[in-house]
Amino acid sequence: MNKAEKKFRIYAILVIFVLLTVLLTVINGVNFTMAASDADELTQKLADRRGAFERKDGLPGGMQFQPDKPEDEDFMMGPMGPMGPDSPEMNESLRYFTVAFSNKKENAETVAYHISAVTEEEAKEWAAELIVQKTGWTRGTYRFRVYKDHGTTFVTVIDQGRELLPSFRILIISAAGEALALIIGWFLLVIIGRKIYAPLEEADRKQKIFIANANREFRVPLTVIDGNTELTERKYGPDDQTRSTHRQVAKMNELVEKLGSVGIFDNEEMNTADIPLSEYLTSALEREAESFASKGVKLTSDIEPDVTVKADPAAMSRLTDELVGNALKFALSKAGFDLRKENGAVLLEAYNDTDLPDGPADQAFDRFTTLQNAKEGGAGLGLSYVKESVKAHNGRASASVKDGIFTLRITL
Amino acid sequence: MKILFAAPDRDLLECYKTLFEADLGQTVTAFDGTQVVSLLSSEDFDLLILDRNIPRVDHKKIIGAAKQKSVPVIVLTDEPGVPGTPEPSPDIRLSYPFTFDSIKRAVYDTLEKQKRTVSENE
Known part of the structure; x- marks a missing residue:
């Protein structure tokens, strides 16, 4: 189930x-x-x-x-x-x-x-x-x-x-009836749930199989294309075309790596540990600080120090990278990251300016979906990974746009 | 240096044979498991680069045969992660897609590792 x-x-x-x-x-x-x-x-x-x-x-x-x-004629009323x-x-x-x-x-x-x-x-x-x-x-x-x-x-x-x-009998019968209705209801829900979710699960399973197959099938040809481009460069020297081919292959390689991570949280046991999320996010931002600057995107952050979360280290590292990468791709002129503890939970907010209309934007988490106009094309898999990862850690992720600001809110 | 490069994709073999020969040394190619086993028994190699999906003979058997002749092995895999550890284990596992630079680094690392093992045993 x-x-x-x-x-x-x-x-x-x-x-x-x-x-x-x-x-x-x-x-x-x-x-x-x-x-x-x-x-x-x-x-x-x-x-x-x-x-x-x-x-x-x-x-x-x-x-x-x-x-x-009584002798009153109206005394007997009704049947x-x-x-x-x-x-x-x-x-x-x-x-x-x-x-x-x-x-x-x-x-x-x-x-x-x-x-x-x-x-x-x-x-x-x-x-x-x-x-x-x-x-x-x-x-x-x-x-x-x-x-x-x-x-x-x-x-x-x-x-x-x-x-x-009789009133007490009705009360007891009501309580027993409710308990019975809940038991019967549960069994009916099991049957109905299977009927409803079986096709959805099948579609999801097929999509994952397709993705896994496509993922494998892309890998060798990409290696060959890159190798042949290398050979061409050696023979005739590098030019715009070979450099472009290398860039495109690198993009495809990245896509293939992301495809490989689709559904990885479905069956795998996670190795959880106390992860210093503040450090992870800070270093992810530091790594990309120059890229933000070169794109003219003003980067701000408000990261509470020593925020930790019980999670899989590799998953959290990838999650922070994906969030930063997403902001880098889609921010028009500014992006920001807030991390703090709130009511015993860890709240991570990533936001950037956007030209998307106001409203909920949870479709951003769907696979192969890109909502925003990227300066560089996105495969639409990064936020899908974020959502899957957050769900696997029993957290919540939501996305919305308000007053031209796209905000990703993650609670762990 | 003499390399045995075994993979089912002929384009891959052809392209990387040229690159290996330019940068690393003599390269012999094989596109199925029986060829690999036969070459391993008839010739001496410094390194085996083996695609995990090589047909006809299980890649684990081929790794075993190479290890018997003390030939270090790099296994190429199309799996995104590293699912399980096949026995006997290769010296290095490299996932497709890779660049020529990355496989070259893997070759040097494997040979370095092999050298260290030999000198430790001596």
Whole structure:
């Protein structure tokens, strides 16, 4: 599995996870909020009746007897009967107790006691604990309301365990469902990922094979051309044509060397060590300082001393050379290099003036792509190497143009 | 100095034979492995320059045959890097494309190395 496919799977599963979590959180949140609202409606109904429904047997007291089936014609609405707090069965089935406190906490009197899980004494003690609050959940599944009527404080506690059970079941089913969906999603992503990336990998593999073959096939003819030019010079003396042939062969040799490094980070193990990147960049700039000057390019640098990075020495040496070489090729009149440590990472910025339009310029990292007008032609492989090298070191590379300045930003 | 230059490309052989003979000494060329093995056994050479892709006989066998006769070897390779170390190893490995100057330097380096080895053994 290549890195792009791995990234695709991880991002896709993260998106699925976030979407499912948001959806299920909203569903369960609304469910529990509605359960609390239903419970509040019931405690309000009890509060309106001074803490108790009148039961058919007339015990304990309440405001009025409420028949099981109201005679109101509009009572039956829709295909289903009334549910939740509106159910006429609620009067008989609700588990609750109400304790009234006349003046002091100690003067507690049970107004209604229709619950099995709590003794009357426990109910009084419990109510006394709640008297300073208004409403809410208590001991997990009990909803309470504290209210006053004619100087008496009432505390009504209703048991919502039975009503909350479906909500908790939905919560557990949601969590289990999400976990299952993620597992199934992962397997589907593996299958889809393979289908999507197989042709891309194949194309990449073919491109690399082509490059490797072309690379090998160019090598001997270039050697022969250079050798024959040498022979011609010996026979007839060097002239503009032979010198030009040598120059072109040298360019082709450079291209061949670069082609040889395409894809070298795919399989090879790197030998990492603490690399003094400040020194590498400084010496690369020093080596080319004269070339910059002779091209009339003003070179500036702001290199923090002793910046090190854990990396492959050869790869870092080549990377700094490529960055400097790129600036040398494409700068119109000025180029600069900044190197510093920032938030624990190493930040390397290479910039030069350009006539490219503003915007992201990450295509500069594509193989055989040259975005800028070079004074000398470029094969479009240098920055491709930079990107591959940075990726192999788990870093990031980006390119952009702003206000006529082309900036390569590398984080390692 | 007598050089045996073995490579499958005849243009390369022809061009470098002329250059070697002008600057280094007598040069015999061969374009396949059997020729190289036969020449190594029938003649004495001061140096073998061998293309790694020489056909018919594995280049490692040819290096072995040259080493038996104490002939130093320069191996020419079209690989960009140096993948692995073939046994027995050549004295110098040189990657295509190269210039005449660079192969000339490689020849001098190899002969120098050979001289040092001989004098150390004596």
